[in-house]
Amino acid sequence: MRKKAISITLCIVICMSMMPLTGYAQVRVTTFEEMLANDLKTLGLFRGVSDTDFDLNRAPSRVEALVMLIRVLGKESEALSSSNSHPFTDVAGWADPYVGYAYANNLTNGISDTQFGTGRASAAMYLTFVLRALDYDDTNGADFTWNDPFTLATTVGILPDFVNISTFWRADVVVISYASLAVTMKNSSQTLAQKLIAADVFTLNLYNATYDPNAIPNYIPIIYDGLSAEQIYEICSPAVFFIEVFNANGTPFGTGSGFFIESNGIAITNYHVIEGAHSAQITISSTSAVYDVTGVYDYNELEDWAVIKVDGSGFHTLKIGDASTVIGASTVYAIGSPLGLQNTISQGIISNTNRMEDGIRFIQTTAAISPGSSGGALINTLGEVIGITTAQYVLGQNLNLALPISYTAGHSRNNMVSLSVLFPNMGGSGDISSSIEMAGNGDIVRINGVTVYKFSPNQSGYWVFRTSHNDDNDPVLSLYDSNGREIAYDDDGDGNYNAVICTYLNSWESYYLEVSFYGYGTATCTLSVVPSIIIPSGGGTVGVSGDCVFTFTPSQSGTWTARTSSNDSADPVLLVYDENFRLIDAVDNDTYGYDEVLSMYFEAGKTYLIEVWFYQYNATGTLSLSM
Numbered sequence: 001m002r003k004k005a006i007s008i009t010l011c012i013v014i015c016m017s018m019m020p021l022t023g024y025a026q027v028r029v030t031t032f033e034e035m036l037a038n039d040l041k042t043l044g045l046f047r048g049v050s051d052t053d054f055d056l057n058r059a060p061s062r063v064e065a066l067v068m069l070i071r072v073l074g075k076e077s078e079a080l081s082s083s084n085s086h087p088f089t090d091v092a093g094w095a096d097p098y099v100g101y102a103y104a105n106n107l108t109n110g111i112s113d114t115q116f117g118t119g120r121a122s123a124a125m126y127l128t129f130v131l132r133a134l135d136y137d138d139t140n141g142a143d144f145t146w147n148d149p150f151t152l153a154t155t156v157g158i159l160p161d162f163v164n165i166s167t168f169w170r171a172d173v174v175v176i177s178y179a180s181l182a183v184t185m186k187n188s189s190q191t192l193a194q195k196l197i198a199a200d201v202f203t204l205n206l207y208n209a210t211y212d213p214n215a216i217p218n219y220i221p222i223i224y225d226g227l228s229a230e231q232i233y234e235i236c237s238p239a240v241f242f243i244e245v246f247n248a249n250g251t252p253f254g255t256g257s258g259f260f261i262e263s264n265g266i267a268i269t270n271y272h273v274i275e276g277a278h279s280a281q282i283t284i285s286s287t288s289a290v291y292d293v294t295g296v297y298d299y300n301e302l303e304d305w306a307v308i309k310v311d312g313s314g315f316h317t318l319k320i321g322d323a324s325t326v327i328g329a330s331t332v333y334a335i336g337s338p339l340g341l342q343n344t345i346s347q348g349i350i351s352n353t354n355r356m357e358d359g360i361r362f363i364q365t366t367a368a369i370s371p372g373s374s375g376g377a378l379i380n381t382l383g384e385v386i387g388i389t390t391a392q393y394v395l396g397q398n399l400n401l402a403l404p405i406s407y408t409a410g411h412s413r414n415n416m417v418s419l420s421v422l423f424p425n426m427g428g429s430g431d432i433s434s435s436i437e438m439a440g441n442g443d444i445v446r447i448n449g450v451t452v453y454k455f456s457p458n459q460s461g462y463w464v465f466r467t468s469h470n471d472d473n474d475p476v477l478s479l480y481d482s483n484g485r486e487i488a489y490d491d492d493g494d495g496n497y498n499a500v501i502c503t504y505l506n507s508w509e510s511y512y513l514e515v516s517f518y519g520y521g522t523a524t525c526t527l528s529v530v531p532s533i534i535i536p537s538g539g540g541t542v543g544v545s546g547d548c549v550f551t552f553t554p555s556q557s558g559t560w561t562a563r564t565s566s567n568d569s570a571d572p573v574l575l576v577y578d579e580n581f582r583l584i585d586a587v588d589n590d591t592y593g594y595d596e597v598l599s600m601y602f603e604a605g606k607t608y609l610i611e612v613w614f615y616q617y618n619a620t621g622t623l624s625l626s627m
Contacts (some may be wrong), residue, residue, distance in 0.1 A: 018580050030056045032219055033171035036178045042210050043202045044179060045071045056171035057382070058322055063095045065121035066102055069129035069171060072180060072192065074199035075101065088116035107132075113330040115552050123165035126173055129152045134158075135186040143186070157183050163219040175216065182213050224238060226381030232333050233345050235383050238286050239317035241268060242337040245277035245295070247478075248420070256460055257336035257376035258282060258308065259385060260317045265291075265310035268408060269375030271299050276307055276476070276491070277419045282310055295416040303360055304390055305403060307411045308603060311577045318377055320405055321384030326353050326363060334367035334389050334402075336376025344373075348398070353400060362401040363387045369400045377400040462549040464611065465501040465513060477501050480512040487511075488581055502611055503581040535610070541624040544572075547613040554624060557604040563624050564595045564612055570619035577609040584608075595621075 037054040040046035046068070048054035058067075070079050084100035088110050091099050099116055111117035127149040136143040136152065144152040153159035156182045163172045165183060179191040193211065197204050227235070240259045241575060244252050256273030260266065267282075280293035292311045299306035303382060327350065334346045336511045348367030355364040365378060369389045378387035387402030457463060467475040477499040479488040490499040505511060533542055537555035544564070564572040574596040575586040587598045602608060612623050 008147070013534050020065060020344055023318065026572045030169075030171045032221075033174045036215065037174045039210050039212070040174060040177060043196075043207065044076075045201075046174060054170070054174075056169060056174065058170060059120035060126070060170045060173050060247070062117045062119060062121045063091065063123070064098065064170070065126045065129060065173065066108055067095070068126070068177060069107065070098055070101065071201075072130065072177060072196070074196045074201040076201075086110075086116070087114055087115050090118055090254060091116050107204040116408065118432060118462075121168070121173075123168040123172065124149055125273060126168070126176060130158055130176055130180050131156075133190060134183060135188070137297055160216050160219075162219070163186040179216055181207075181211060191240060192605065226331070227383050229333065229345070229347055231382070232383055233335070236318060236377065236379055236385075237332075237335055237343045237345065238284070239318045240335045240343055241282040241284055242340070242342040243273060243280055243282045245274060245280045245419075247276075247486065248278040250279075251486055253277075253373050253478075253489060255337065255340050256261065256374045257372065257389070258378045259335075259375075260310070261385075263315050263317055264313050265294075265315060266297070266413075268308055268388060268405075269306055269308060270308045270403075271301050271304045273375045274308065275301075276423050276604075277495050278423065279419055280308075283342065284315075286338075294420065295418045297413045297416050298411040298575055300407070303403065303407050305388060305408050307408060307413070309416055318379070318385040319383065321380050321386040322406070326350055326380070326386055330351055331381050332365055332367050332386070333379045334365070334369050334376060334400075335379065336369065336373035336389055338368075338370035338373045340372055348400075351399075355403070357391075361404060362390065363404055365400050365402060366398040367400060368398070405470065453513045453515075454510060455513055456504045457507050460505065460507045461610070462502060463505045464547060464549070464613075467498045467500070467515065475499050476516050478514040478516070480502065480514070481509070500575065500583070501573070501581070502577055502583075502609060535623075535625055539625040539627065541622050544612045544621045544623050546619070548611070548623075550610040550612070550623060552602075552610055553607045554602045554604050556627070557602065558627050559599055560602045560625060560627055561597065562610055563597045563626075564621055565624070566595055566614065566619060566621035568616075568619065570621060571615040572596055572619075572621060573613050573615070574623075575611040576600065577611070579607045579609075581609065608614060 006555060029508060034054060035058050037048070037056065041048070041054075046054070058290050067076075070076050079101035081096060082101050082104070084104040086096070086100045086103040088099060088103075099108075107564055124147055128144075128146045131144060131149055131152060132138070134156065137150070138144050138146050150165065152157065153176075158176050159165075160175055160179060163175050165172075176179050181196075182191055184191050185195060193207055197207060240257060243256050243258050245254045246252050247254075254273065254277070256269060258267045258269035258273070261268055274293075274296065281290050281297075283290050294309045294311045297307040297309060330350050332348055332350055334348070335343060338344055346368035347608045348365050350363060350365055352364035354387070355362045363378065363386070365387075367378065367389075369376070369392055373389045376389040377385045378389055380386050382406075385405055387404055388408075389400070390403045391401040393399035393401075432488060465477055465479065467477060475498065476485055477489065479501055480486050488501045488503045490501050533548060533550050535550050535552040537553050539552075539554075539560065542550060562574060562576070564574055566572050573586070573588040576598065577586045578584055585598060585600055588594045610623065610625070612621075614621075
């Protein structure tokens with residue numbers, strides 16, 4: 001199995017436990033358009049996504065615009081009863097008769113010979129359709145041109161000034177369609193409504209009882225500044241939860257966030273939040289109620305999302321927004337559980353709508369996220385989730401990333417698999433009941449499948465555990481104390497899918513090292529105690545011989561640069577750990593004689609571990625640290 005390769009400047013924000021109208025400055029209220037849509041529905045000219053939801057706050061698709069054209073032409077019954085074909089391969093089954101009728105009658109073409117086009121319909125496209133229904137001609141620019149119907153549309157009265165032609169919604173389709181019913185046909189005294197009455201689309205009595213000719217002329221648009229931060233938190237936070245993942249021994253080893261999209265327990269989180277878990281539980285902050293995660297419906301490891309099922313019902317949910325309409329500088333909110341602080345909200349803006357990392361598009365935002373925020377919700381001013389808070393750049397300020405929610409569109413719910421089945425041979429079992437004794441002075445051991453070693457170090461100090469896999473396998477390391485509590489964990493920290501742990505061990509205690517694999521694999525694991533050297537708080541240059549660990553407590557916060565200089569064209573590797581022995585960053589250029597350089601932010605007063613080792617046994621060099 002291969003996992004997403006994350007650039008070393010990008011830190012995935014999972015907390016591994018050790019124990020608006022989107023794009024608008026303002027938001028449109030579509031209550032008026034809902035009323036018009038209901039009238040059009042009564043006349044048989046408009047339908048919603050359900051009997052009660054017209055779904056007006058989104059862009060119409062090309063197919064939806066075409067269906068409206070056929071309806072205002074009074075040809076829907078004819079289209080549905082026809083057997084016309086079309087050459088397009090991207091048309092849904094329900095839309096086949098509409099597209100076939102339109103294609104056969106030269107009402108529309110596709111975007112190519114085989115593609116009708118599944119994108120959004122523009123205002124120009126829909127106005128062109130309606131003007132054609134009114135018998136106006138755009139052939140060779142006779143009455144108007146297809147890409148500029150706006151002047152004629154305004155003149156004839158189908159384009160009220162509150163229609164938004166730049167961000168075109170289904171609400172705008174409703175307004176244009178409603179206005180067109182009272183407009184006379186070209187070179188005629190007959191209105192479009194009268195034409196439809198003559199075609200038996202609806203009756204005169206129904207039209208007179210339903211249609212209000214003064215509705216649009218007398219309407220004053222209502223615009224407000226969107227939901228306040230207080231309203232966003234009140235409405236949305238109950239749908240966001242804290243998630244804790246456990247190994248096979250029931251020991252927690254990670255936390256994150258997630259949110260419900262359906263009240264029956266369907267929820268979304270990041271894949272890396274649940275990766276390797278044997279089981280998981282979620283906590284609803286508002287009630288402190290705890291529920292089991294029963295399984296995973298679908299996931300994408302590369303894109304880093306997962307659709308999970310929580311055991312329960314009646315949950316609060318978030319409405320899924322359209323991330324493709326997000327515009328830079330629009331206000332957003334992040335809700336999650338950073339550092340385990342449940343249901344924390346932060347506010348920011350969209351810094352970039354199309355930040356690419358490893359071929360994946362992210363929404364870059366200033367809304368603060370931290371370890372534990374992974375899987376949380378990025379929410380627009382309408383209270384809709386538009387992204388999954390996923391990662392942050394560690395070198396910089398307010399540089400956070402959310403995966404667009406659109407990546408989860410079309411996910412499958414055909415099968416659900418439990419976490420223990422999805423990750424059958426992962427690290428973290430914590431089973432120390434049957435272990436192999438390991439020499440206390442360190443050794444090289446060979447691993448076949450999941451193996452647990454008991455290790456009683458012969459001296460206190462910094463010990464390094466490093467795997468070297470065989471046959472392109474992918475090992476994982478977990479280190480436990482004598483009570484089976486996980487105290488260190490790593491996966492891929494040493495590059496090339498190898499794992500590394502660096503931590504301080506006491507000579508009077510016993511520890512248990514578990515080596516496992518994604519699937520079945522073999523590897524060797526090297527254990528060694530390494531010299532520990534203190535680097536002055538102001539930085540400096542120190543000698544390196546073999547594998548060394550340096551402790552550094554900076555005197556001031558800022559970006560520090562660590563640089564190796566090797567002798568005899570040796571090939572060094574540079575790794576940095578935090579004070580809890582968690583690997584923060586690493587660099588390995590895999591080239592003989594090529595020294596390593598790593599720049600990152602260090603906080604004054606905190607202690608960091610910097611490890612340097614060489615591919616060549618007993619190689620030497622120097623390590624310098626400076627601001």
